[in-house]
Amino acid sequence: MQWQPILRSLRTALLETGVEFISEELVRVKEPLIITGYSSRNHECVNALIKLATTVKGLRLLDTGGCDMCFPANHPGWLGMRFGADPAIETTDLIPIVDYDVPWIPTRCRPQKSARIFRVDIDPLKQLMPLFYVPAVQKCTAYSCTAINQVKSYIKSSPELTDVVSSNTFADRWSLLQKHSEKIASLDAQCVSGPNNTISAAYLCKKLKYLAPEDTFWVVEAATNTFAVADQIRATRLGQWINCGGGGLGWSSGVALGVKLAVDAIADAVGVKKRKIVVQIVGDGTFHFSVPSSVYWILGRYDIPILTIVLNNKGGILSLEKRDLFALCT
Numbered sequence: 001m002q003w004q005p006i007l008r009s010l011r012t013a014l015l016e017t018g019v020e021f022i023s024e025e026l027v028r029v030k031e032p033l034i035i036t037g038y039s040s041r042n043h044e045c046v047n048a049l050i051k052l053a054t055t056v057k058g059l060r061l062l063d064t065g066g067c068d069m070c071f072p073a074n075h076p077g078w079l080g081m082r083f084g085a086d087p088a089i090e091t092t093d094l095i096p097i098v099d100y101d102v103p104w105i106p107t108r109c110r111p112q113k114s115a116r117i118f119r120v121d122i123d124p125l126k127q128l129m130p131l132f133y134v135p136a137v138q139k140c141t142a143y144s145c146t147a148i149n150q151v152k153s154y155i156k157s158s159p160e161l162t163d164v165v166s167s168n169t170f171a172d173r174w175s176l177l178q179k180h181s182e183k184i185a186s187l188d189a190q191c192v193s194g195p196n197n198t199i200s201a202a203y204l205c206k207k208l209k210y211l212a213p214e215d216t217f218w219v220v221e222a223a224t225n226t227f228a229v230a231d232q233i234r235a236t237r238l239g240q241w242i243n244c245g246g247g248g249l250g251w252s253s254g255v256a257l258g259v260k261l262a263v264d265a266i267a268d269a270v271g272v273k274k275r276k277i278v279v280q281i282v283g284d285g286t287f288h289f290s291v292p293s294s295v296y297w298i299l300g301r302y303d304i305p306i307l308t309i310v311l312n313n314k315g316g317i318l319s320l321e322k323r324d325l326f327a328l329c330t
Contacts, residue, residue: 012142012143012146013142013143013146013147013150014120014140014142014146014147014150014151018138018140018142018147019147019150019151019154020154021138022096022118022120022138022140022147022151023151023154023155023158023161024161025094025116025118026056026059026094026096026151026155027056027155027161027164027165028164029093029094029116030093031058031060031088031091031092031093031094032056032058032059032060032092032093032094032095032096033059033060033061033062033079033088033089033092033094033095034049034053034059034060034061034062034095034096034097034098035062035064035089035095035096035097035098035100035103035104036049036061036062036063036064036066036070036071036097036098036099036100036144037063037064037065037066037067037070037083037099037100037101038066038067038070038099038100039070039098039099039100039144039145040067040068040069040070040238040239041067041068041099042143042144042145043068043238043239044145045070045099045144045145045148046069046070046071046072046238048145048148048149048152049061049070049071049098049148050071050072050075051149051152052148052151052152053071053075053077055152055155055156055165056155056165056170057165057170057171057173057174057177058077058170058173058174058176058177059077060077060078060079060088060092060177061075061077061078061079062079062080062082062086062088062089063078063079063080063081064081064082064083064100064103065081065083065220065226065230065241065243066083066100066243067242067243067244068238068239068240068241068242068243069235069236069237069238069239069240069241072235072236072237073234073235073236074234074236075180076174076177076178076180077177077180078180080183080227080230080231081226081227081230081231082227083102084102084104084105084108084109085104085105085108085109086104086109089103089104089109089110089111090109090110090111090112091112092111092112092115093112093114093115093116094115094116094117095111095115095116095117095118096117096118096119096120097117097118097119097120097121097134097136098119098120098121098144098147098148099120099121099122099144100121101126101129101132103134116137117134117135117136117137118136118137118138118139118140119134119136119138119139119140120140120142120144120147120148121139121140121141121142121144122141122142122143122144123141124136124139124140124141125139184234187202187231187232187234188206190202190228190231191203191206191232200228201222201225201228201229201311202228202231202232204309204311205228205229205231205232205233205281206232208232208233208279208281208309209232209233209234212277212279213276213277214237215237215240215276216240216276216277216278216279217239217240217242217259217263217276217277217278217279218233218235218240218241218242218279218281219242219252219255219256219259219278219279219280219281220233220241220242220243220252220280220281220282221243221244221249221250221251221252221280221281221282221283221286222281222282222283222311222313223249223283223285223286223313224283224313225283225311225313229281229311242255242259249285249286249289250286250287250288250289250290250291251290252280252282252286252290253280253282253287253290253291253292253295253296253308254290254295256278256279256280256306256308257295257298257299257304257306259278260278260304260305260306261304263275263276263278264276277307278306278307279306279307279308279309280306280307280308280309281309281311282308282309282310282311283310283311283313284310284311284312284313285313287308287310
């Protein structure tokens with residue numbers, strides 16, 4: 001079943017057979033889980049995912065943070081920002097992978113053998129990535145936002161599927177998702193000072209989130225502290241969380257500068273005097289890779305204010321983690 005041909009489409013949208021297949025699979029299973037990472041390159045896709053998750057009650061979203069925020073932290077279906085491994089991957093019975101390339105690392109986490117997997121991507125084979133392979137029962141070529149809207153519309157227009165998602169079973173699943181508040185409380189509990197009153201990344205980011213305006217832009221290159229930062233920032237607005245899905249280190253300083261120029265230019269264009277804040281959160285090593293002498297000379301010379309937070313990621317610990325990961329892979 002893993003070597004089915006790609007489900008052909010209209011290039012940007014799914015054919016009717018593909019829409020029907022995905023919709024029925026999504027409604028018939030018990031623990032569906034969408035994994036995405038790059039879908040928010042189109043900001044409309046965030047709203048499309050919210051509507052789908054509200055229609056199919058109990059649907060959960062794992063945002064891997066490949067670029068912008070793909071799913072808001074204030075929705076009950078939000079599982080947090082994780083990549084490589086998550087407990088939900090091991091228990092789910094259906095995984096639609098939407099615009100992402102490495103949904104899990106097999107040496108750390110993998111779905112159960114009975115789980116059904118399918119992909120929705122403009123390039124589901126990742127033709128420029130040698131040896132790329134994800135065992136999927138169906139691969140669909142389509143723009144993710146278009147495909148998600150098609151699936152949501154099909155479910156709402158089908159009397160049979162509408163009856164299913166309106167049943168008590170789905171109401172119970174929605175009730176279970178309300179434990180979202182418990183997850184938030186557990187994340188808040190992590191925000192304590194470290195030994196000898198040292199400031200942990202979680203504690204610092206919680207305070208930043210509390211003090212910063214709601215429309216703050218977060219440019220994050222926190223490396224080994226990425227999960228701790230994401231757990232506390234909990235982005236909810238379109239384009240608010242900015243990450244780099246590509247390789248390379250040291251990108252965040254230049255990007256933060258560019259984001260600040262862009263948001264100020266937009267404010268000028270629409271006649272808004274208030275300026276939005278851009279906060280860069282970066283690991284100490286990647287900060288050095290960003291050539292800060294050039295970046296901050298430009299910021300000072302042209303009066304472009306950003307707030308940069310440099311985290312001590314403790315390079316020794318990083319080396320040990322990488323060594324253990326490579327040992328698992330080999």
